[in-house]
Amino acid sequence: MARATRPRLQRRHGGHAVRARRPRPHGAGAPAPPAARGRLPRRVRPRWRQRRGVAHLGAARGGCDGGPCDGGTGLPRRRRDRGRPRAARPPAAPATGAARLALELQAAGxxxxxxxxxxxxxxxxxxxxxxxxxxxxxxxxxxxDTEIVWFEAIRAMLAPAPFTWEQNEHLVGSSSAFTTEWIRTTYGRPESPDVLAHMISEAVNEMIESIDLAxxxxxxxxxxxxxxxxxxxxxxxxxxxxxxxxxxxxxxxxxxxxxxxxxxxxxxxxxxxxxxxxxxxxxxxxxxxxxxxxxxxxxxxxxxxxxxxxxxxxxxxxxxxxxxxxxxxxxxxxxxxxxxxxxxxx
Known part of the structure; x- marks a missing residue:
């Protein structure tokens, strides 16, 4: 009668559940144990040791599982260096050019x-x-130097009525509202201030495209x-x-x-x-x-x-x-x- 297959066992090891190997029968018809076949039995290790490695594994393999390690200690470098003061960085070279300008602007807020x-x-x-x-x-x-542009544009708009440079000097630095009101009063233009301001703007913008401005x-x-x-x-x-x-x-x-x-x-x-x-x-x-x-x-x-x-x-x-x-x-x-x-x- 065939022996019933035993279920795989679960046991706790190092705080983790690890699947155990199936027990092997011993007796006359049982296979030889692993030691008899020339190799050591497999050790069940906790998963944290499988991930990070331990001293004897690091020394045997020349490195740690999951990262480089120190051959003398077998510990990962990130664990070995914990608590050790870091080396000071060399002083940075003084900034020049655009980098210096950016630092000055940052210092200014x-x-x-x-x-x-x-x-x-x-x-x-x-x-x-x-x-x-x-x-x-x-x-x-x-x-x-756009005053000549304004002068030529207004003179062209008011032609054939005369518009002199002395009259233009009276408008230098004044607002658009003042300019339109002065033109309406001086030349008796029938247009409203808004319409006249639009006419001046169009004349000036057209004039600026026709000259070499620097x-x-x-x-x-x-x-x-x-x-x-x-x-x-x-x-x-x-x-x-x-x-x-x-x-x-x-x-x-x-x-x-x-x-x-x-x-x-x-x-x-x-x-x-x-x-x-x-x-x-x-x-x-x-x-x-x-x-x-x-x-x-x-x-x-x-x-x-x-x-x-x-x-x-x-x-x-x-x-x-x-x-x-x-x-x-x-x-x-x-x-x-x-x-x-x-x-x-x-």
């Missing part, structure tokens, strides 16, 4: 270098040892120097948003600024301080830590009323007379003194 063409608000700058943390540029007559000399170098010192830069202009964006694009400076603000975003145009106070709020810097670069009398007056340090630049086709409210007067952007960032002119 910004997590990354200025994003080109950004339009974000709520920027904040941590207090620094310097007196100036942001520079706000006017556009027309400061970054681009940035003022020294503008790119000045902006690059300000960025290299970790300052924020923006534009505050009386012109329309469409005109500002198109002009900055034409002269290749649009990516250099955090944002731009225009008179359409505030209640009162220059010479009221509204546009500069709005720019300071958006850039996250107190007005007394901002510097404005202006060319017109209205612009200098607005910057001064806002509490900015005002620098007048006189390098356009028709520069305004020196303004008493300006803290400094320069004949070109190349003459800007970076020392004013630490000790503003008074």
């Amino acid at each position: 910004r997590s990354r270098p200025p994003r080109p063409g950004g339009r974000r608000a709520g920027l904040t700058v941590a207090p620094t040892s310097r007196a100036i943390d942001a520079v706000i540029f006017d556009l027309d007559g400061v970054l681009a 940035a003022m000399e020294g503008a790119a170098d000045l902006i690059e120097g300000l960025h290299g010192r970790g300052l924020l830069v923006a534009v505050a202009s009386q012109s329309s948003p469409r005109w500002v964006e198109r002009t900055l694009t034409r002269i290749g400076l649009l990516p250099a600024f955090e944002f731009f603000v225009t008179a359409s975003e505030v209640a009162r145009p220059k010479p009221a301080p509204d546009i500069y106070l709005h720019a300071a709020e958006r850039i996250g810097v107190a007005p007394e830590r901002c510097l404005a670069i202006e060319d017109s009398a209205h612009g200098v007056e607005a910057a001064h009323a806002a509490g900015f340090t005002a620098v007048q630049v006189r390098h356009g086709v028709a520069p305004a007379p020196p303004q008493a409210r300006a803290h400094a007067i320069i004949e070109g952007l190349h003459a800007f003194d970076f020392g004013w960032l630490e000790r503003p002119p008074r």
